[in-house]
Amino acid sequence: MFKRSPFLPATVLVFILALAAALFAGSYTYTMANPTPRHIPTAVVGPADSPAGEAFTGGMEKALNSSLTLRPYRNRAQALEAVNEQRVFAILTVRPHGGGVGFDVAGASGSSVAQLLAQSALTVGKATGVPVRVADVKPLQKGDPRGLALFYISLAAVIIGFVGAIQLSVHARPLNPAERIAFTALYALLGGFAIAATVDWLLGALDLPFVESWLILALTMFTSGMVFSMFNTLIGRWAMLPTWGLMVLLGNPSSGGAVSWPLLPSVLGHIGQWLPPGASINAQHTAVYFGGHQHLFPFAVLAGWALLSSAVFWFWRHRHPGGRDRGGAHAAL
DSSP: OTTTSTHHHHHHHHHHHHHHHHHHHHHHHHHHSSOOOSEEEEEEESOTTSHHHHHHHHHHHHHHTSEEEEEEESSHHHHHHHHHTTSOSEEEEEOSTTOOEEEEEOGGGOHHHHHHHHHHHHHHHHHHTOOEEEEESSOOOTTOTTSOHHHHHHHHHHHHHHHHHHHHHHHSTTOOHHHHHHHHHHHHHHHHHHHHHIIIIISOOOOOOHHHHHHHHHHHHHHHHHHHHHHHHHHGGGTHHHHHIIIIIIITTTSSSSSOGGGSOHHHHHHHTTSHHHHHHHHHHHHHHSTTOOOSHHHHHHHHHHHHHHHHHHHTGGGOSOOBOTTSOBOOO
16 A cells, blocks of 8 residues: 555655755765865966976975976967966966066966965965966956856756756646757747846846857756756656756766866866756856857757757657647546
8 A cells, every 4th residue: 555655755755855965965065165176287488497487386286286287388478368268277477587477367267276376376485485476367257256156047047947847747748749849948048048137137247248148058958958858758757866966966066167177076077077067157157258269069068968868858759758649638647
């Protein structure tokens, strides 16, 4: 009787939700509690092998307990271009004749990385006796002082994306597969517009490249919704479990939105770039702060997940938990 009653799935859900709560808290705590740099790409202009350059770089690596991956550039213009292309996170300018060093960070490349590098540079300069000038060559917008606004709008797109798909499966169950995909695309377009309009036009927190940001958010919402729809087709009512695990427990902490990728555990930093939340933040971040230097990779990741999910959902549509028969009556549950 217990197995046939609603108490069995309810009891299972009690334990699943408790475990999900622990994993949710643990995943974010693991990535954010003690961010540690490992390899930080740094542009170098000037003689890095000079006494001042060697003393400063050696002191930085000791202070950070990591390595600065030094990449020489002929001049400051080339180094700044590397920052805009997001190939480096800082610029070390070694001045000749004992003039000390300049250390330029890029807050827009990652607030946590820039803050850590700036503080360490000043400390190392005092400890080594090397004069250091620290500047931020790519500061964050005033409404985004800690660089978290883009993380939150991307998080909203991810969560509302699969919550919308859940609601379609509950309240619009008779939709056929093609109609389900169409309505997922429709709420993604409208939802992405609403998020962008709220943070830019209504709150004025961010100055967005509106159309580009809107379409990134819409693609994120559509991808997230189709990921749930795929799992819903494959495993039915338990589809929320792999969706939550992929998009929230793993995807969001490793996305680089709250803690920049160079400070994340190395495995998470690499995985996050291949998941929809990380790709969304990557594309949005470049659109807002590095206009004209957008990369194809994050769009390819989002499009790949969207196409894969849609294809699985479509080809296994006979297992779709819903739809209508040819006469228009509701499908049997």
